[in-house]
Amino acid sequence: MNRTLLEVRGLTKSFGALLASDDVNLEVREGETHAIIGPNGAGKTTLISQLAGNLRPDRGRVRFAGEDITALSAAARSHRGFARSFQITSIYPGFTALENVMLAVQAHAGSSFRFWSPARAERALQEPARRVLEEVGLGARAGLPAGSLAHGEQRALEIAMALATRPRLMLLDEPVAGMGAEETQRMIAFLSTLKRGKTLILVEHDMDAVFSLADRVSVLVYGRIIATGTPGEIRADREVRRAYLGGEIA
């Protein structure tokens, strides 16, 4: 069995009376794709935001590769090897697709307190960025403003920016959100190549995506994880069916 890369213990977060994360325990192993599913309002995005460092938990600990990172900022976690994609597309619409990815490369390639040479011309930033754009299938769109790309392409750019930081762990928040059936199939195909040799946390509504990609699944309901197991185990779990899926899992 692979060793644990991410370990979450007793994570709790409330907004007023709403308990968005209720004593969450989670283990993500090196090399696995771990899906987190749950109905709307279950607290999935709140959980992922705490993992990525965009939100501070009220209680609980997050350990990454043996280090307690609970108090670290999102930027510091990025430098430890965390990368995140957002449910609502979060890019730089005014920059080109290439510049979007180059910025992610730049954040991990030496000091950015450089005031003189044009960053766009730096080959050390351009080449890795181009490779990642090719990898997600946006090679031909590199020079276009990111804001002018189609929705599916922007979703791919999201993932490209996360990939460009060369992460040890990627948190993907609903990568197929808002996509048509065909785009969804293409993204699933892409993610199934991407997942090889990488550790992924996949928060997703789309059951096709979850069951074709995940090695293990955790089910989040009302801020609590009610079950963790292989896709087969989760499909068979009575409590999961009752609490959440109501027969939706075929």
Added chain:
Amino acid sequence: MNSRTRAIVLATGLVLLAAVPLAAAMLNQPFYLDLVRRVMIFAIAALSLNLILGYGGMISFGHAAYLGVGAYAVGVLAHYGINNGYLQWALAIGASALVALAIGAVSIRTSGVYFIMITLAFTQMLYYLGISIAEFGGDDGMRLAVKSQFPGLIDLNDANAFYYLVLGILVLALFLGHRLVNSRFGMVIRAARSNELRTRSIGFSPYPYRLAAFVIAGAVCGLAGALLVNHTAYLTPEFMNWTRSGELMFMVILGGMGSIAGPVLGAFALLLVEDALSGWTQHWQLILGPLLVLSVLFLRRGLAGLFFGKNE
């Protein structure tokens, strides 16, 4: 518009500005030399504000503070008989950088309306400090009896030489600004403006970059202050009045926030229209106001959008 046409537009502007002293002499209208020199000094100040406002997204409503600090640095040294220009201008730049560091360190931790109010509040403090120091003339300010001395280099009493010095500094500031916003550093502050959450997620902590930009902008504006006090030959706390900060903001917005040359166009448009209207009627502000409103409504990317097209 491609980069070649843009270069032609810029070069034409530069030639026109370089020809002003000649034209003023031929028309026997030294007033024009004075006017354009003043406009260029404000253009340098507006350009520095644009670095943080346009590129950094930091709505500083207190940029006149550095104009004042730069001017007082020169004025105070002159008051005590130190007329060496190198020393005076070095102090103007250094003191405004320090003041910007202090104001920025506090204000950049906030955002939105709080940022606007804190930068305004600090500038008002400096304004009232200027009023309260009787030694330096208090409310009335003081005359700069002797202009900054640069022995062997330039004599600021020579109106043409002073004019070309200001033009040279303006061109240099444009060039440095252009390098800055396209450098790694510039990309980070622009990215943080465009999408802060994403910028943090890819591994940048925006604070130190924003603070550095704030200090650079303050230092450049301090130099503009040193130029301004030499230009007017007197200084008052009015240099730091909040209406002055507002004028600088307006030059940036009118000229176009997303371009380096925009604030220069904004400074020319605002101050020349102001000058023309005030020569025509004493109620000129009644006309200027609606003009400004119209320009904001219909020139979304400012005057630079008309001259330079979309991308710069």
